[in-house]
Structures are given as structure tokens and as C-alpha cells.
Amino acid sequence: EVVARNSTEVYKGKPVDARQVASALHVGFVLEGSIQRQNGRVRVTAQLIDAQTGNHLWSDRWDRPAEDVFAVQTEIAEQVTNRLGGGVGLIQAAGRAAAKRKRPENLNAYDYYLLGTEKIEKITIADEEEAIALLNRAVELDPGLARAWVELYHAHGILAGFGINPESEIKAAADVAERAVRLDPSDAEAHAVFGMSLSQKGDNARAKAELDTALRLAPGSSEILTFYTGFAARFNEPERGAQMVDQVMRLDPNYPMWTSNFFAPAYFMAGRYEDALKMLERMTPNNYDKWKWVVLSSSLAALGRMDEANASVRETLKQYPDLTVESMINEV
Structure with a gap:
């Protein structure tokens, strides 16, 4: 507070x-x-x-021209x-x-929440599973802690992206997102994760409305902007998604590694393939879910780096042997 x-x-x-x-x-x-x-x-x-x-x-410290003091203030x-x-x-x-x-x-509920969020940001299967255990302990101690339910959405969603029990993890993510927004309708991130879960169900109209609400509640939040970047292309706004990435980097030049999980696909969907690859370089292959492998392979191919693209495709299929172009298109 x-x-x-x-x-x-x-x-x-x-x-x-x-x-x-x-x-x-x-x-x-x-x-x-x-x-x-x-x-x-x-x-x-x-x-x-x-x-x-x-x-x-x-x-x-900031040194700025004084003629537009209100812009400087903002x-x-x-x-x-x-x-x-x-x-x-x-x-x-x-x-x-x-x-x-x-x-x-x-440790109290808030401590478990803080430790769980730290694990989420590492974006590996083991860390997400540990995050879920910590966050479940948080909501056992305080079922009304909306932020813990918000973070559970991220952990379950990331596991689904890694192909770990995707159906049950996506359902769990949707359930905790809905619970979070019911518990605290004034929380911008609760609306954001609820919107993201709606998009994953294919309800992009309601999803956009929820993410727009999140932006209205926290218009200058780098986190809310980050979440929007990952879904802008689903709302037929790929250029806006990429521009939001640029905006986040201006707001927070120290943007953490986990943001690349959203920024790489956002740049890719806007056709900014070099920028997409730069974002993936901030991660390691342990952080790549199937979408990151697809973005890597496709960006390399779009730039004419075919040997690297083919090697990336081989590695992708080793990790996700059932992956097809059609299945990925259906997810967008």
C-alpha cells in the first residue's frame, strides 16, 4: 500500500x-x-x-528541459x-x-507468495512446479490473497506451454485467474490474467476487454503492457504489440529475462525477426517452450539463415515430436 x-x-x-x-x-x-x-x-x-x-x-537523477514540466512529471x-x-x-x-x-x-502467506513469484520468473519446468507448491501454501494460509491466485495462473500457464499435462494445466490456469479477478476486481493484473485465460479459450473479444480494463487500471505499468504484448496479435494488433514492447523498454530499461517470453513472439508476429532473435538470446533453451522454438526457427528462416533454421527445427521436433504448423496456427 x-x-x-x-x-x-x-x-x-x-x-x-x-x-x-x-x-x-x-x-x-x-x-x-x-x-x-x-x-x-x-x-x-x-x-x-x-x-x-x-x-x-x-x-x-533526471535532468530535463523545463518547458514541458507536466510531460517530465509523467x-x-x-x-x-x-x-x-x-x-x-x-x-x-x-x-x-x-x-x-x-x-x-x-513464513506467512505473503512470504510464500514472494518466494513463489521468484521461482516463476526462472521459466523452467522444475521452477514452475516449485512455484505452484509455494503459491498453494500461500493460498492455504490466506485464501483471499488475490495476488497469489494471479501468480498461480502464470505458473500453470507456463507449464502448459512446456507441454506438461497441457489440458489440466490450462484448466487450472483458467480457474485461478477467474478466482483472482473475483477476489479483487480492482487489481489490474487479475484482469490481465483473466483476459489471457479467455484468449486461450478462444474468446478473444472478452479477452481484449479484460486486458483493456487492466490497461485502464494501470496505464503506465510495464507488467500490464508486457502481458498485453503477448496477446496483441490475437486481437489483430501485431504492430501495437511490438510498439508496446518498445514502450516497456523505455519505462523499465532493466526489464527482466522473463519478459522475453512475451516480447520474442510479439516482435515475431510484427515481422521484426532480428528483434525477436535478440529477445530469445536473453533466454536459454531451458526457458523455451514450444512457441519459443517455433519463433526461433521461423525467425531464422525469415532472415535467410537456413542452416540454423533447419537445425532449430530438428531440435524443436526432438523436444515436441507431435508439433505441426497447423497445430501452432490454431493456437494463435
């Missing part, structure tokens, strides 16, 4: 200890910064402080939000580190 702005107004312009502020407001982290204007330019600084230790977790707010918040942000990373320091018997 983020405290209301008027809660912090009392500290404006005063020298304060971040740990005292955090204690008074009952928050775990404090974001502080400053704005300076000089000679037609504006300089903004920001830093994130761990309230428990007083340690600085992150800092950054740009910096989006960058700070994406760097700190969501599933890829510094605050969640700090929470994971704290959970790892706890004894197993002291």
Missing part, C-alpha cells in the same frame, strides 16, 4: 529521519527526493530507503513506479530477500 499524499505534507521542507517518518506512518519504505530548476532545466532526484535499516536501496512518475513497484520492482525484491532470511516455520 502507498500512504496518501496528505499524510506526508507535514514533513515538507523539514529535515527528518526516514525511519521516524516510516514509524509514524506505519510504512516499510520511504521514497524521498527533490526538484531544482535552473536556466530552463529541471533536475529531479529520488531515493528509496528501507525503513527498517535506514539503508538506501536505490537512487536516480515520465519520471512512470519510471519510478515501474522501478519500485509491481512484481519486478525493488520493493518486492527486498521482500523476497527478507523472506529468505526467515526460518521456514515463520
